[in-house]
Amino acid sequence: MWIYEDAILDSRRFEDASSSVAVMSYIRGAWPLLGGRSGVCRCLHRNQLSSSSSSVVLQSRCTDVFQNLALEDWIDANVDLQQRSVLLLWRNHPAVVIGRHQNPWTECDLTAVRRMGIPLARRRSGGGTVFHDLGNLNLTFFTSKKAYDRKRNLKVITDALRSTAPGLDVHATDRLDILLNGRYKISGTASRLSRKSSYHHCTLLHSADRSALSTVLRPSCPGIVSNATPSVPSPVANLLDHAPMLQWEELVDVLVRQYNTEFGFSAVSAFVDPADESAFPGISRAAAELRSWDWTFGKTPKFSVQTVLDLTDKESAVRSSAHLNMEVKHGFVNSCKLFVPDDWLPPHLSAALANALVGERFCRRRASVCVAAVVCDSGDLRGRLRRLSDAVLSVMS
């Protein structure tokens, strides 16, 4: 086994190289070594169920959520996972990541997210919304579809944690969460299956900022009716609070070691830079697609907004209200109906306002431009129309 420890130690030299290209060629150079030995190695390990005979462990240098998600896509599309598996370890600067079929307006407070300068990303796997930051470790297990086994991947994590902090009460649930002390969630799972390959990724809360989490993960708008995948909120905890001696580097090491033990690999760990187009051709385009509005918001399953707008006049304290019924498809307003009392505002004006919004993005800034033109030429009723338009815009974010 000491040969493999050397190989793992050797990979640390590449921290200075900073070139993923150099790392990839190192991996190529290492294959014969691993191929030759793995036969000897395998008979020493009890688990021989994995179809891949070898694996590689990659750690991403980048902390940009879009680059890292693009790296996952790149590996899924370009590495032949029938013969080998890959484990990718990564973390991001603060970001909100929603699942493939979720609705960003219900999952997070978009105004707060924008104000705090936190990016919002939609990943390609299913599942719920997570808050990423530098204290949250992400693990992605890439395998062929045949070798897809999420419970076994989570076992790697729980075994690793128990081996380094023996008293720690961690176990995986049927929902594929990992709970600490039976109630605090420290890990959530999501996965993606394609024609031949699969990946399963999960988070691991080491030392995340929990206050930011709770500020951001709440709905932006009232009244959304949708069939998008909902998130199931859970109380969370940081590993560091319960195992103070477990530092980040040690956590990563023990996970890699347990991964090798569980699957009978002798995987070399290497750093990669997902921003390196020469090592990962096509990755910039993938990251650009993930950043685009069309992907992040345009992929939202269709939903409707049904809410009551308060039109109370602050000066006269005359109470008034209107109903808003809006259908949003692919992130665009498909239809909009405003039910306003006729004596408060003539129907043709509220209809004009509603029509102005149709065909535009469900976005407050864009909508305010459309609405400005209608409010402009409404004469005496401008004040009321403005109040109505402000109420409608406050629903959008």
Added chain:
Amino acid sequence: MAAVTRGSFTALRRLLTQQYRRRCFRPHGFRSERPLLLLSNNRCLQTLQCRTLHTTMVSRGPVVQFKLSDIGEGIMEVTVKEWYVKEGDRVSQFDSICEVQSDKASVTITSRYDGVIKKLYYDVDATALVGKPLVDIETESNSEVIQEEDVVETPAMAREEHTHQEIKGHKTQATPAVRRLAMENNIKLSEVVGTGKDGRILKEDILNFLAKQTGAILPPTPVHEIHTPGPAQVSAAARLASTSVAIKAPPTTTARAIFTGKDITEPLTGFHKAMVKTMTAALKIPHFGYCDEVDLSRLVTLREELKPAAGHRGVKLSYMPFFIKAVSLGLLHYPILNASMDEGCQNITYKASHNIGVAMDTSQGLLVPNLKNVQLLSVFDIALELNRLQVLGSKGQLGTSDLTGGTFTLSNIGSVSPLQTHLFM
């Protein structure tokens, strides 16, 4: 570094599958109707043409029920989340059909057949059962039912062996019809550049490959004389072809490009609709055009003197603030220019505030935010406010109050700079 790069690319190629570049990034980029290539004067191509015609004439094959295959982990049902196809669409093998979700796993279901979608069994958000039919596909008569594993491509000719075909996991994607076509013409699929999804080789690619060969080496010849040239022959032929005159190039071998672009009609959406409305309304009032040249040498000098002082206070001083202030001073003398008419041109309202709008080209298109009450502002205040609006405009963050209430507008033609231009009101 170059050596390392080359070496690593060899490593990468070993790791690569044929699903390179186009996979996953455009899940619903399946092919539309394949254009018929019109080629003549070449016996082999004529034979091919017949074959091409035959297959694209959609000779009806059996309608196959494509069942939802096992997802793994004992999962028996999934939710359909998004369809990438609809009834009547043509799909190829490996095209994405739909996205389903089960228990935090998002799964892309790809087609196993070439053909036309005849029926979708589920709506979005419905529960689909594993093992039950998902879609009906009317397959083409010569497409075979493909097993789960990809067929590993065998070389068309045994005598030449290309090393990259021996690498495990390398699969050239092509339908059986295409493979047969290649085999009959002694073409190795590995030499053909696939232009289909995932680098898949299509019939057109085979035909183009053949066309290139005949054009470069020989005048059009029957099929049995075409052979795969070695590298030396190709370069010699290329040199020959380039030195000979254009008449040598047979007219038939360049496939006539068939333009499949379509006109796209879409409704005018919110923002653009609003601008059309505003600009059309402007045409209803009386127009007056006047142009003049003004010597601004003294202004230029003044601005040069004031620019550093403004810069210290964090303001970019262009000529616009001066013009805006000049307009406001002018409006004090001629208030009728700061007036507006009502709908039927019956009444005229002399506006008290000079809210001067400045036309801006932003990411959202042409916008006209305005500076409020310029009559009360100094040139420096105007510059500050203008900066603020420009920053907001570039970020697409101009608000309703910035965009409404304008009484007079300035358009800076700038680099377009004709000496005379019509006023846009």
